[in-house]
Amino acid sequence: MKRIICFFLLLNTVVLVHAQSAKKHKPIIMLTYDDALQSQLDIAIPQLDSAHLTGTFFLAGNNTTRLTIPAWRRVAQKGYELANHTLFHPCVTGGKGDPAKNSANYTVYSIMREIEGMNSLLYAIDGKTDRTYAYPCCELSVGGVNYVDTLRASGLVKYARIGGGADAVITDSKDLDPLKIPSWGVASNTTGDELIAFVKKVQLSGGAGVFMFHGVGGDYLTTPALAHRQLLTYLQQHRKEIDVLTFKEGMDRVANVKHD
Numbered sequence: 495m496k497r498i499i500c501f502f503l504l505l506n507t508v509v510l511v512h513a514q515s516a517k518k519h520k521p522i523i524m525l526t527y528d529d530a531l532q533s534q535l536d537i538a539i540p541q542l543d544s545a546h547l548t549g550t551f552f553l554a555g556n557n558t559t560r561l562t563i564p565a566w567r568r569v570a571q572k573g574y575e576l577a578n579h580t581l582f583h584p585c586v587t588g589g590k591g592d593p594a595k596n597s598a599n600y601t602v603y604s605i606m607r608e609i610e611g612m613n614s615l616l617y618a619i620d621g622k623t624d625r626t627y628a629y630p631c632c633e634l635s636v637g638g639v640n641y642v643d644t645l646r647a648s649g650l651v652k653y654a655r656i657g658g659g660a661d662a663v664i665t666d667s668k669d670l671d672p673l674k675i676p677s678w679g680v681a682s683n684t685t686g687d688e689l690i691a692f693v694k695k696v697q698l699s700g701g702a703g704v705f706m707f708h709g710v711g712g713d714y715l716t717t718p719a720l721a722h723r724q725l726l727t728y729l730q731q732h733r734k735e736i737d738v739l740t741f742k743e744g745m746d747r748v749a750n751v752k753h754d
């Protein structure tokens with residue numbers, strides 16, 4: 495799969511105001527991992543297991559093969575969320591090699607068909623029917639047409655994740671679009687201190703924060719294994735003050751905040 499540079503897009507996405515409405519739950523951290531990478535199976539998940547923390551894995555179908563499906567099935571059985579990142583991960587940036595992979599050549603019909611097909615593959619792996627979604631390369635359009643509302647109307651996914659920078663803290667559950675949930679697209683070689691600083695920002699806001707990881711200790715857009723471990727240690731040490739949830743569980747909690 496092409497190296498994905500999701501985090502370059504929507505870098506300045508911030509969800510603002512109504513901070514009081516989000517204070518009815520503990521600060522929530524959602525750890526999400528994209529593209530079904532081997533380093534996630536080899537390094538991120540063992541670290542999560544040992545810290546007794548959970549997360550969400552946005553699988554792309556072309557990286558989810560007969561060699562890795564048994565491992566992903568075990569991941570699901572342990573309580574992690576498997577989520578939808580399309581069958582073939584089309585992107586404008588990632589489609590230079592073959593026009594068929596370039597999202598500029600897609601139609602809304604073709605992307606919707608891929609999302610539906612990926613839901614079926616995920617169902618074959620874990621037997622679940624409720625899905626969340628991450629836009630490949632954080633692109634909300636294919637062939638120049640925005641498909642967010644078509645996706646919303648389809649009912650194929652409950653929540654969808656977009657990109658954002660290290661300021662992408664969710665503090666407004668009232669005006670939050672469930673199909674445009676911001677996240678911090680973590681760049682290569684981000685340090686443990688930087689990862690923890692994002693959590694502290696979420697703690698101060700009383701809101702929620704979503705990490706978007708790719709490789710952990712390998713692959714690409716790689717977060718060093720040590721930095722990832724340091725983040726998990728911090729979350730483990732502060733588990734009374736912070737809820738670490740899957741993307742779906744976390745967004746359910748954010749969405750269910752009562753507004754006065």
Ligand SMILES: [Zn+2]
Pocket residue numbers: 498500528529579583630631
């Ligand atoms: Zn991706």
